Amino acid sequence: xxxxxxxxxIGVMGSAMSGHxxxxxxxxxxxxxxxxxxxxxxxxxxxxxxxxxxVAAASDIVLLSLPxxxxxxxxxxxxxxxAHDNLIVVEMGVFPMDAKERAHQRLADVGVxxxxxxxxxxxxxxxxxxxxxxxxxSQEAFARTAPIFDxxxxxxxxxxxxxxxxxxxxxxxxxxxxxNLATAEAHxxxxxxGMDSALxxxxxxxxxxxxxxxxxxxxxxxxxxxxxxxxxxxxxxKDATIIKAFAEGVGAPxxxxxxxxxxxxxxxxDGLGDLDAAALCxxxxxxxxxxxxxxxx
Numbered sequence: 001x002x003x004x005x006x007x008x009x010i011g012v013m014g015s016a017m018s019g020h021x022x023x024x025x026x027x028x029x030x031x032x033x034x035x036x037x038x039x040x041x042x043x044x045x046x047x048x049x050x051x052x053x054x055v056a057a058a059s060d061i062v063l064l065s066l067p068x069x070x071x072x073x074x075x076x077x078x079x080x081x082x083a084h085d086n087l088i089v090v091e092m093g094v095f096p097m098d099a100k101e102r103a104h105q106r107l108a109d110v111g112v113x114x115x116x117x118x119x120x121x122x123x124x125x126x127x128x129x130x131x132x133x134x135x136x137x138s139q140e141a142f143a144r145t146a147p148i149f150d151x152x153x154x155x156x157x158x159x160x161x162x163x164x165x166x167x168x169x170x171x172x173x174x175x176x177x178x179x180n181l182a183t184a185e186a187h188x189x190x191x192x193x194g195m196d197s198a199l200x201x202x203x204x205x206x207x208x209x210x211x212x213x214x215x216x217x218x219x220x221x222x223x224x225x226x227x228x229x230x231x232x233x234x235x236x237x238k239d240a241t242i243i244k245a246f247a248e249g250v251g252a253p254x255x256x257x258x259x260x261x262x263x264x265x266x267x268x269x270d271g272l273g274d275l276d277a278a279a280l281c282x283x284x285x286x287x288x289x290x291x292x293x294x295x296x297x
Contacts (some may be wrong), residue, residue, distance in 0.1 A: 002026050005148065006059030008075050010041045013092070013119075014065035016126035017152045019044050024151045029058045056082025059147055062089045069099045075105035076114075083110035088141050090115045090148075094169055094239045097246065098186035104162060108233045113141050116162045117252075118169035119153060122230035123217070130154040136173075170243045173245035174257055177240045179213035181260045186214075187221045191290045197222040217278035224292075229276035236277040237264040 007018050007030045014030070015037065021028050023047045030041045031049040042048045049055045056062050056079045064079070066072050072095055089107055091100060091114055101211055104114045115137030125131050131153035135142055142158050149156040157268045159165055186209075190200040204210055220226055240261050247254045267273070268281040275282075284290075 003060040003144065003148070004029065005059060006030065006049075006062035007041075007046075007065065008032070008055055008079060009067070009071070010046075011064035011065065011067065012123040013126045014063070015044070016040060016129075017063065017065065018046055020129050020151050021141075022046060025141055026148075026151075029055045029172055033057045046245065051081075052078030053081035055079070055086065056063050056087060056089070057080075060088070061084065061148060062087070062174040064089060064091045064093065065147075066093050067296075068136065072099055072105055076106040080107055081111045081244050082111065082218035083107070083112050085111075088115065088144060089113070090116050090117050090145060092119055094118055094166070094173065094242060096164060096242050097166060100163065100166055113138060114162070115141050115145065117149070118165050120169065120172045122216070126152070133157065134159060134165040134168040136160055137162050158248060167246075170176065170202040170246050173236075173239045174247075176213060177236055177243075177260050177264070178256045179211045180217055180236065180277050180281055183211070183214045183218050184221060184278070184284050187218065187281050188284040188288060188290060191285060191292050192288060194293050196293060217276070220276055220278035221281040222232045224282065226272075226279040226282065227273035229274070231277055232274055233264065233277040233279055234268055234273035237261070237268055237273070240264060 004027045005021050007028060010018060010030045010032045018028050018030055018041060029049050031052050032038050036152050038048045052075050062079055064075055066075055089112055100116055107114045117133060118136045120132040129152055133149040133153045133156040135156055136139060138158045146156060159168055187197055188197045190197060201222050205215055240257060244254060244257055267280055270283055272279040272283055
């Protein structure tokens with residue numbers, strides 16, 4: 001018999017994961033503080049719940065997909081109210097390590113294991129189930145949750161003790177933040193030099209200077225279209241500040257990240273925070289008073 005799954009936080013990522021689990025034949029219970037998200041979840045075939053505690057009480061495994069530290073604190077306390085034997089909770093967001101540890105302890109107090117399982121990928125990868133899963137926690141909990149990760153992602157890495165998943169995610173998102181800025185800078189250079197952005201994208205994608213971020217976000221920059229966002233610029237900035245603080249704590253120099261963060265901050269201040277992070281290109285175009293060649297997007 002398949003495990004009953006709960007999802008607390010059914011926004012872009014949570015709803016996509018819920019949809020894949022429902023398609024795979026799982027019974028999925030869900031809760032979100034935004035009623036419209038719960039209604040959309042019910043339309044997918046999920047079982048709506050009135051609280052995180054109700055989700056936990058009806059589930060064997062609960063996934064947390066939350067936007068802020070406060071929402072994680074609140075959800076951990078809420079889900080703890082529905083604790084029962086053999087319940088496992090899986091935290092999938094990007095948060096400071098102390099917030100993860102706080103949630104871990106809150107659930108441990110009621111006999112529930114919290115796993116630390118961030119994912120690599122945007123809403124686009126969540127939608128087509130190609131996320132990469134960074135799982136950490138006990139071997140026993142991983143054995144139970146691995147089939148779920150196989151549904152929502154294309155690969156899963158078990159990284160050992162709680163917290164290792166977040167460390168790997170910090171490394172991944174450092175690369176994302178830097179590569180995204182490098183992609184924007186490359187396209188801005190092409191625009192300034194009078195090159196067609198689509199031609200730049202096509203040629204660079206065929207060379208060693210490309211990256212997965214170049215392939216994902218470069219086309220948005222070519223089209224100068226950043227809405228709807230796969231991952232908002234403000235979220236990348238939030239993650240970057242978490243990563244910088246963690247790196248400082250362990251003594252790792254991050255000169256490229258340190259350079260990138262002010263560009264993200266200025267882009268957000270320029271009104272681009274709710275657009276996809278690829279909108280850094282638009283900021284650089286404004287910064288340089290650049291005009292796209294005739295015929296370009």
